[in-house]
Amino acid sequence: MKRRANHRYSYPLWLLGFILSVVACKLLDTSSDLQSTASAVYAQQTSLARTVSAIEAATVLEATLEPQAILSTQPVTPASGVISPTGSEIAPSNGTVPDITEERLLKSAKILLFEDMSASRYIRLVKEALDEAGYFYLDVGSAKGWFKSQLLSGVEWDLVIAAAEAEREFGGELFEYMDAHLARGAAVIIENWDLDNAPLGRVKPILDRCGVSVQDDWYEPEMRVFYWSDPANPILNYPNRLTSGLRNAAPLWRGDVGDLLQSKPFMSTQPGDALILASDNHSSVNDHGLLVTCLDGRMILQTFRSHEYHHDDMVALWQNYIYHTLSNHFAYTQASLPTPAATYLPAPQPERPMTERPTPGPDYTLPHACGPALTARLVEAPVYRRDLFEHHASGTFVILRLELVNQSTFPIQIWDQDYSLQGEINVKEVTYPPHAAATGYLYIERPSNMYQDLIQPGETWRSSVAFDVPPEGQRWRLVLRPGSEFDQQVCEVSLPLDR
Numbered sequence: 001m002k003r004r005a006n007h008r009y010s011y012p013l014w015l016l017g018f019i020l021s022v023v024a025c026k027l028l029d030t031s032s033d034l035q036s037t038a039s040a041v042y043a044q045q046t047s048l049a050r051t052v053s054a055i056e057a058a059t060v061l062e063a064t065l066e067p068q069a070i071l072s073t074q075p076v077t078p079a080s081g082v083i084s085p086t087g088s089e090i091a092p093s094n095g096t097v098p099d100i101t102e103e104r105l106l107k108s109a110k111i112l113l114f115e116d117m118s119a120s121r122y123i124r125l126v127k128e129a130l131d132e133a134g135y136f137y138l139d140v141g142s143a144k145g146w147f148k149s150q151l152l153s154g155v156e157w158d159l160v161i162a163a164a165e166a167e168r169e170f171g172g173e174l175f176e177y178m179d180a181h182l183a184r185g186a187a188v189i190i191e192n193w194d195l196d197n198a199p200l201g202r203v204k205p206i207l208d209r210c211g212v213s214v215q216d217d218w219y220e221p222e223m224r225v226f227y228w229s230d231p232a233n234p235i236l237n238y239p240n241r242l243t244s245g246l247r248n249a250a251p252l253w254r255g256d257v258g259d260l261l262q263s264k265p266f267m268s269t270q271p272g273d274a275l276i277l278a279s280d281n282h283s284s285v286n287d288h289g290l291l292v293t294c295l296d297g298r299m300i301l302q303t304f305r306s307h308e309y310h311h312d313d314m315v316a317l318w319q320n321y322i323y324h325t326l327s328n329h330f331a332y333t334q335a336s337l338p339t340p341a342a343t344y345l346p347a348p349q350p351e352r353p354m355t356e357r358p359t360p361g362p363d364y365t366l367p368h369a370c371g372p373a374l375t376a377r378l379v380e381a382p383v384y385r386r387d388l389f390e391h392h393a394s395g396t397f398v399i400l401r402l403e404l405v406n407q408s409t410f411p412i413q414i415w416d417q418d419y420s421l422q423g424e425i426n427v428k429e430v431t432y433p434p435h436a437a438a439t440g441y442l443y444i445e446r447p448s449n450m451y452q453d454l455i456q457p458g459e460t461w462r463s464s465v466a467f468d469v470p471p472e473g474q475r476w477r478l479v480l481r482p483g484s485e486f487d488q489q490v491c492e493v494s495l496p497l498d499r
Helices: 002-008 010-072 102-107 125-133 144-151 173-183 204-210 311-333 436-445
Strands: 111-115 137-139 159-164 187-192 212-219 256-263 275-279 289-294 299-302 368-370 374-378 383-388 391-406 412-414 419-425 428-432 453-455 460-469 474-480 493-496
Touching: 102 311, 111 125, 111 144, 125 159, 125 311, 137 436, 144 173, 144 436, 159 173, 159 311, 173 187, 173 204, 187 311, 204 212, 204 289, 204 299, 212 289, 256 275, 299 311, 368 493, 374 493, 383 436, 391 436, 391 474, 419 460, 428 460, 436 460, 453 460
Parallel strands: 111 137, 111 159, 159 187, 187 299
Antiparallel strands: 212 256, 256 289, 275 289, 289 299, 368 374, 374 391, 383 391, 391 460, 412 453, 419 428, 419 474, 474 493
């Protein structure tokens, strides 16, 4: 039965298979035609898109090139106060001089630093605060004799810092000298934990000027914690925010660790304007003070010891002290810093100095032109030394005694980073900045002018600068670019040291 059934339906199935094959072939041909048509349309669209893109690009290029062609045919007129390398003199700008930026004014400050922890094995917090913020300062370390000499030197210091934290006697006449600087408008920051035992009681005039007196010793407190009396005060908030207070460090000192101050708002003479910023009593605003600001913010008096508190917190707090006392000093004195009134466009430096007449001695002793603005020369041969007092070179110190003459009619600011010593080591160009600590010692040892300074018109100015360089270096030359640290370069001069 099954075999018959299969034989019976074999013919129709064969016929159906034939018909399906014919239909499939027809459909395949139709699909091929459709694909060809679609490909042709796509090609036309692509070609059209490329044509449109080319037209747009040509239009943009034409619009770009035409103004450039017009501009290139117009003569270029130098900006007022800027002269070409062929100019014979520099003239002050007739345009509006931009306002002096806060950064330049703060960097221009003359800061004197005494920090007696320099004689210890501990980190110098104040020096670190100054270095991190990029200030220029003269560091006398823990040398009270040097500190006194600089206070009496006649230099009008913008900020005097006396950080007397160590177990050493400090004060006496030094307080009187700092008070004299306050009287002429300078800023002063004092850290001293033992004001009531200052020699000869000479601290009283400066305390009276501020409007505070010593209330008591802060003797072996159970917890060396104090509170901000005025958390919103700018000194505690800018440039570093410290409103949460100071974290404690491991105790370093025992016994008397500070002095508590009280304000004297009702004094009949010199009442001061003292504001207590920190107190060991949460509810005290006029006494139990450990941190005081006064004299329109030009003076800060800290009577706790910095190293009792967290390193990062104290560095940040000292940076706030420095920023605000300097800012208030400049506001009080209405100081400003001249903006360079002209710029000499650098030209290739001549191989020979500006004078052509024969002169005995090496070339670096002859005046070299820094454009028409300055002349520069060394007043004596370079000196090479391994050590300068407590400063030890990684390689060798190159000591240069420099003389500049301002030949322009406007002041020229020289920044500490305008100098560099350039040379070759193994046929490779190298550049070194001044060594700040060694250069500072040169000024203390042989006072003239600080190497960062404002040189007045017609002034002959002398200073010293030291560089720490590898001893194998060759072809050293001093390069000076006045104003370059703040992108206001006036000129450039190079003094070769080997001829």
